[in-house]
Each structure stands twice: as structure tokens, then as C-alpha cells.
Amino acid sequence: MRETVISIKDITKRFGDFTAVNNMSFDVYKGEIFGFLGANGAGKTTAMRMLCGLSYPTSGSGIVAGYDVMNEGERIKRHIGYMSQRFSLYNDLTVWENMRLFAGIYGLSSKETQERSMDLLNELNFTSSKDALVGSLPLGWKQKLSFVIATIHDPEIIFLDEPTGGVDPITRRQFWEMIYKAADKGTTIFVTTHYMDEAEYCSRVSIMVDGVIKALDTPMCLKQQFGVQTIDEVFRILARDAKRGGQ
Amino acid sequence: MKSSFGSFVKKESLHILRDKRTMLVVMLIPVMLMILFGFAISTEVNNINIAVVANNRTDGVKDAVERMSQNEYFTFIGYVYPDQIDGILRSNKANAVIVFDDDYERKLSQIANGVPVPPIIQVVVDASNVNTAGMATAYLQNILLEHDSQQSFFDTRMLFNPQMKSAYNFVPGIMGLIFILVCAMMTSVSIVREKEMGTMEVLLVSPVRPVKIICAKMVPYFLISCIVLVLIMALAQYLLGIPMEGGVAGIFALSILYLVLSLSLGLLVSTIASTQIVALLVSAMVMMMPILMLSGMLFPIENLPVFFKVVSNIVPARWYIDAIRKMMIQGESIVAVWKNCAILLGMTVVILGVSLKKFNDKLE
Known part of the structure; x- marks a missing residue:
């Protein structure tokens, strides 16, 4: 039996009359790369916000990183890392200052900050650029830096919201190598993406349509189940009946 | 969590220090306005x-x-x-x-x-x-x-400003304007910039409470405003020779209250605006214009049409400028302008309350 780090049951989120997420249930296991797919407007962002402790579900129950999604959002936040689709470090601060800031936010002591930051920089071969302004780095480097900074406090789960948007294929490849490395160390990765080839790299993939999870399995099983060659085709079949959002 | 607050203040200070152009503008504008209004622009009629x-x-x-x-x-x-x-x-x-x-x-x-x-x-x-x-x-x-006529009927004495220097009139007005400019405009732009850049999203997912993020943002701007305050006071005293008989301590106390009020206004603007341009425009149109027109800085409130006279009551700068004028030039103590202080304090509480609530609501 594998250890679960996210376990949610019948989560629903309503905004007035609109049900953004309807009776969502799934488990995510430790060290797994969980792909969270869905067209725009399918409710991905709303679901992810609830898992990150940013908003509370209207009904349902669930545990993320050992804390209740219904009322322990603040505690959940301490145990997760987050990297958004938009580049989200400070361009006018240096690499080192960005690291120190986020280490400070997560309450690392100055000794821990020093050690952890040096380790991460070494891993990236970034040590020589530590005093460079982030704004002067190429986009690919920035994305990688964003990722390691999201892991600076050694979180149990990392949420990646379309992390590779606008990045060239080589950097995307390197980025996914980093994701694999983190997963090997036992960190759980929860990733949303619009690139269907990336979905193939995930341990398991869920596809959300109109606020409901329509499919959830390994990429291999999903392809077999729908009798197609790629996840892209699976996605198209499921998203065809989508009523909202759309494009 | 004391250290996270420290990290934030440090980060905000770095943002400001790195942006040398803005820093320069913030420090130069007050000096320029003081010199401009103090010497160049005058309502005295000569020649x-x-x-x-x-x-x-x-x-x-x-x-x-x-x-x-x-x-x-x-x-x-x-x-x-x-x-x-x-x-x-x-x-x-x-x-x-x-x-x-x-x-x-x-x-x-x-x-x-x-x-x-x-x-x-x-x-x-x-x-x-x-x-x-x-x-x-x-x-x-x-x-x-x-x-x-051989004999004069009037014996006129100009109290408080015997030489009728127009600088006396303008300095309090400039103070009312400049703090709104520095505090409200700069904080709102800096908060909205984080929203625009996407960094706010990351901060919100972190365990730091939003209120703390906001407070940490205000600290460096508050300090800068204090420096500007000292600068203006020094210029007013030594360059323009304004008496400040009402006590420097009182003027500082009231100004600090006004600083907090301006910061709250900036926060309020940042909850409404979603881009830096909008934040700038809102600050300029909604805050600068009333201060220039309705605060008594340029035109006496008594001369305004009734409608604008009523509207001027909700312009914080009106109460601040009036009180500062009394303290700086008429030599009143802060006790004598308690009504203005109370109004400003009330406005601060309301604005801060509303903007913090709006800020928190936005997160949901």
C-alpha cells in the first residue's frame, strides 16, 4: 500500500449558482508525478487553489500533506511548494536575494538558508551567477530557478501551474529532468500543463471537463482504454462534449 | 515568524533602492516644489x-x-x-x-x-x-x-505673516500633496506591480499572511516619507524662514498620522486597480485633483461653490493642510487643532478598515 499525500473526497466548490468543481475525488501518492489536465474553464485553477489552501471547498472532505483542506489552509501552505505559470521571481533582485527571501518566508534559519541555497545552486550549476539580477537571466534559467526556489523549504508536495509555458523544447526537457529528480527523492509533483506530450511523462493523469474528473489513470492505461495512440487524442475525445470555457 | 517579516521589509527596501530613478524623483519633487512655490510662483504682485x-x-x-x-x-x-x-x-x-x-x-x-x-x-x-x-x-x-484724506481711518496689522509671503501659504499645501504622492501612489503601484508580475500569487500560496505582506510593503515607504518630511521641514525652516511656532513635535505627530492615512489610501487603490497604469491614473485623478482644487492648497475653501465646499469635507488633505497651516504659521499647538486630528484619525481607521477587508475578500 503506497502512502497517500493528497486524498480528497467529494470536493465541491460553488460560486453562487455556478458549480466550479463538482464532487471531485482522487488520491495522489507520495513521489508520484500527477498530471492535472483540463481545458480552460474546466475548474482546474479552482481545484488547485483549494488543494493549496488558498480557498476552502463548499463541501466534501480531504487531506493535503496531512492537513484538512476544509479548514487548515494555513498549515497546508507551510508544507507545499508552488510555482506558477507566469514567471514569479523578482527581476530586480539577485538570484541570491530571491532565495534568501523565500527561505525567510518559509521560516528557515540563516544557517539553513545558507546551506540549502548553496546546495540548490550547485545542483543547477548556478553558483557563479548567484549575484546576477534575475531579470538578466534567460527565460529557461529563470524557470529552473523558480522551480528550485519552490523547493527551498523541502516541501512534501510541489504544485506546478503550467510551469513550462513559453519555454523552448530543450529547456522543457531539462525542466522535466529536474521534476523527475525531485520525484525520485520522494517529493510529490502535482502539475498542470497544456502540452499533451508532457502529460505522457506523468505517472498518472487526470482529465477534468466541466468541473468533473472524466478520466484518471496512467497514460498507458488511458490510451488503451480509449483505443488511441496519444494522450492528446484522449483529451480531445473527452473535451469534445465540454459545455463551458472551451477555446 | 518574525524573520519572514524582516525578509519582506528587506526585499521591499531592495526594490526601492534598486529603482534609483524613482528614488531620485521622490526626493527631488518635494525640494523642487518647495523652491518653485517658495520663490518662483507667488501671488504677490510686483512690478x-x-x-x-x-x-x-x-x-x-x-x-x-x-x-x-x-x-x-x-x-x-x-x-x-x-x-x-x-x-x-x-x-x-x-x-x-x-x-x-x-x-x-x-x-x-x-x-x-x-x-x-x-x-x-x-x-x-x-x-x-x-x-x-x-x-x-x-x-x-x-x-x-x-x-x-488727511487722516487714516484704518490701522491694519498683518498678523502671523507680516511680510505677506506666499511661501507661508504654500508649504502646508505642498506637504498635503507630496505625502499623498509618495505614500499613496508609490504603495499602490508597488502592490499592483506584484499582482501584474504574478509574484503576488506565489506570496499568497506561501504561509505568510496577506496582512503581513502589506505591512511589510508599507514600512520602507513610511520611512522614505519620514525622510521627505524632515527634508520639507528643514527647507521650510531654514530656506523659507517659516516660524513653526506651534511646535515641531506636534507637526510631526500630525504628519505621521497623515502618512498612515496616505498609505491606507494607496492600499485601497491597489485593491481596485489591476494594472500599474490604472493605479497611477486613479492616484492622479482621484487623489491629486481634489487636493489641488478642493483642499485649500491653491484656492480658499471659502470661495468654492457650495457643492464643492461640501465635497471638500471628504478630502483628507483639506483637514491636514488646514491644521498644518494653523500650527506652522499661526503658532497654534496640536491641541488647538484637535478637531482636524480627530477627523483625520477617523478617516484613517475607515480607509484602512475598508481596504484591508477588500484586500482579504479579493483573495477568496
């Missing part, structure tokens, strides 16, 4: 050129002209003929022309004997600048009257 029309240049007329040209405000440019009046006013050679009655001296003595006569001096003024024209006629009447 009014006067021409005189007098067919009979009797001793009485000469005496009046002599008195006038002795006055530092006026420059006597010479006698002209009546048909030249229009020309010299149009060509700006003269700002005003005085026309003496042909029978000036006889009629003057009649007046002295209490015999009513029609006016004996006509003043023709170029009123294209209303302010200059008004002041010039007032001065002229004073000078010519004083001379005519």
Missing part, C-alpha cells in the same frame, strides 16, 4: 507698470504720482495722452493707467470740506490677469486715498 493721464499736471497730481512711484509694487512709466491708453495696455507696456480729473486739485479740496463730488481719479486696469488686476487696484486705491 506693476503704471502710466498716468493728466491734462493739468498740478502739484497735487505730481504729489500723487510721486507717492505711487515710491511704492515698491509700482513703476511709473510716464505720462500719456488719453488716446494712447488702449495701445499701451494692449502692448503690455503698462498694466494700469491712472486718469486724473482736469480739475483734480479743486475737487480734492471740496472733498476735504465734505462736499460730495463725482469720482476724480479713474483707474483703467488690464484685467486679463484677474489676480494682478485685483491686487493692483486695491494697492492703488490705498495709496491714493491715504494721500487724499
Whole structure:
């Protein structure tokens, strides 16, 4: 039996009359790369916000990183890392200052900050650029830096919201190598993406349509189940009946 | 979580220090405004050129002209003929022309004997600048009257600002304006920038409470404003010689309250605006215009139409500028302006409350 780090049951989120997420249930296991797919407007962002402790579900129950999604959002936040689709470090601060800031936010002591930051920089071969302004780095480097900074406090789960948007294929490849490395160390990765080839790299993939999870399995099983060659085709079949959002 | 607050303050300070251009502007604008309003722009009327029309240049007329040209405000440019009046006013050679009655001296003595006569001096003024024209006629009447009647009816004393320096009037106004500029505009832009850049998203997912993020943002701007405050006070005291008899401590205390109020306004703007441009525009249009027009900085509130007079009550700068004026120039203590303090405090509480609530609501 594998250890679960996210376990949610019948989560629903309503905004007035609109049900953004309807009776969502799934488990995510430790060290797994969980792909969270869905067209725009399918409710991905709303679901992810609830898992990150940013908003509370209207009904349902669930545990993320050992804390209740219904009322322990603040505690959940301490145990997760987050990297958004938009580049989200400070361009006018240096690499080192960005690291120190986020280490400070997560309450690392100055000794821990020093050690952890040096380790991460070494891993990236970034040590020589530590005093460079982030704004002067190429986009690919920035994305990688964003990722390691999201892991600076050694979180149990990392949420990646379309992390590779606008990045060239080589950097995307390197980025996914980093994701694999983190997963090997036992960190759980929860990733949303619009690139269907990336979905193939995930341990398991869920596809959300109109606020409901329509499919959830390994990429291999999903392809077999729908009798197609790629996840892209699976996605198209499921998203065809989508009523909202759309494009 | 003390260390996370420290990290934030440090980060905000770095943002500001790295942005040298903005820093320079923030420090230079107050100095420039002080010098501009203190010296260059003044409502005092100087160097009014006067021409005189007098067919009979009797001793009485000469005496009046002599008195006038002795006055530092006026420059006597010479006698002209009546048909030249229009020309010299149009060509700006003269700002005003005085026309003496042909029978000036006889009629003057009649007046002295209490015999009513029609006016004996006509003043023709170029009123294209209303302010200059008004002041010039007032001065002229004073000078010519004083001379005519042997005894003066009025004993006028200018209290608080005996030299009638316009800088006295402007400095409190500049303070009211500049703190809104530095605090409200800069904090709102800096908060909205984080929203625009996407960094706010990451901060919100972190365990740091939003209130803490906001407070940490305010600290460096508050410090900068304090530096600007000291700068303005030093300039006011040593460069413009403003008395500040009401006590420097009181002025500082009230100014700090106003700083907090401005910061809260900035926060409020940042919850409404979603882009930096909008934040700038809102700050400029919604805050600067009322301060310039309705705070009593440039135009006395008593002269406003009733509608605007009522509206001016909700302009915080109005209450601040009024209180600072009283403290700096009339030498009142902070106790004497308690009403203004109470109003400003009330506004601060309301604005801060509303904006914190709005900020938190936005997150949901």
C-alpha cells in the first residue's frame, strides 16, 4: 500500500449558482508525478487553489500533506511548494536575494538558508551567477530557478501551474529532468500543463471537463482504454462534449 | 515568524533602492516644489507698470504720482495722452493707467470740506490677469486715498505673516500633496506591480499572511516619507524662514498620522486597480485633483461653490493642510487643532478598515 499525500473526497466548490468543481475525488501518492489536465474553464485553477489552501471547498472532505483542506489552509501552505505559470521571481533582485527571501518566508534559519541555497545552486550549476539580477537571466534559467526556489523549504508536495509555458523544447526537457529528480527523492509533483506530450511523462493523469474528473489513470492505461495512440487524442475525445470555457 | 517579516521589509527596501530613478524623483519633487512655490510662483504682485493721464499736471497730481512711484509694487512709466491708453495696455507696456480729473486739485479740496463730488481719479486696469488686476487696484486705491484724506481711518496689522509671503501659504499645501504622492501612489503601484508580475500569487500560496505582506510593503515607504518630511521641514525652516511656532513635535505627530492615512489610501487603490497604469491614473485623478482644487492648497475653501465646499469635507488633505497651516504659521499647538486630528484619525481607521477587508475578500 503506497502512502497517500493528497486524498480528497467529494470536493465541491460553488460560486453562487455556478458549480466550479463538482464532487471531485482522487488520491495522489507520495513521489508520484500527477498530471492535472483540463481545458480552460474546466475548474482546474479552482481545484488547485483549494488543494493549496488558498480557498476552502463548499463541501466534501480531504487531506493535503496531512492537513484538512476544509479548514487548515494555513498549515497546508507551510508544507507545499508552488510555482506558477507566469514567471514569479523578482527581476530586480539577485538570484541570491530571491532565495534568501523565500527561505525567510518559509521560516528557515540563516544557517539553513545558507546551506540549502548553496546546495540548490550547485545542483543547477548556478553558483557563479548567484549575484546576477534575475531579470538578466534567460527565460529557461529563470524557470529552473523558480522551480528550485519552490523547493527551498523541502516541501512534501510541489504544485506546478503550467510551469513550462513559453519555454523552448530543450529547456522543457531539462525542466522535466529536474521534476523527475525531485520525484525520485520522494517529493510529490502535482502539475498542470497544456502540452499533451508532457502529460505522457506523468505517472498518472487526470482529465477534468466541466468541473468533473472524466478520466484518471496512467497514460498507458488511458490510451488503451480509449483505443488511441496519444494522450492528446484522449483529451480531445473527452473535451469534445465540454459545455463551458472551451477555446 | 518574525524573520519572514524582516525578509519582506528587506526585499521591499531592495526594490526601492534598486529603482534609483524613482528614488531620485521622490526626493527631488518635494525640494523642487518647495523652491518653485517658495520663490518662483507667488501671488504677490510686483512690478506693476503704471502710466498716468493728466491734462493739468498740478502739484497735487505730481504729489500723487510721486507717492505711487515710491511704492515698491509700482513703476511709473510716464505720462500719456488719453488716446494712447488702449495701445499701451494692449502692448503690455503698462498694466494700469491712472486718469486724473482736469480739475483734480479743486475737487480734492471740496472733498476735504465734505462736499460730495463725482469720482476724480479713474483707474483703467488690464484685467486679463484677474489676480494682478485685483491686487493692483486695491494697492492703488490705498495709496491714493491715504494721500487724499488727511487722516487714516484704518490701522491694519498683518498678523502671523507680516511680510505677506506666499511661501507661508504654500508649504502646508505642498506637504498635503507630496505625502499623498509618495505614500499613496508609490504603495499602490508597488502592490499592483506584484499582482501584474504574478509574484503576488506565489506570496499568497506561501504561509505568510496577506496582512503581513502589506505591512511589510508599507514600512520602507513610511520611512522614505519620514525622510521627505524632515527634508520639507528643514527647507521650510531654514530656506523659507517659516516660524513653526506651534511646535515641531506636534507637526510631526500630525504628519505621521497623515502618512498612515496616505498609505491606507494607496492600499485601497491597489485593491481596485489591476494594472500599474490604472493605479497611477486613479492616484492622479482621484487623489491629486481634489487636493489641488478642493483642499485649500491653491484656492480658499471659502470661495468654492457650495457643492464643492461640501465635497471638500471628504478630502483628507483639506483637514491636514488646514491644521498644518494653523500650527506652522499661526503658532497654534496640536491641541488647538484637535478637531482636524480627530477627523483625520477617523478617516484613517475607515480607509484602512475598508481596504484591508477588500484586500482579504479579493483573495477568496
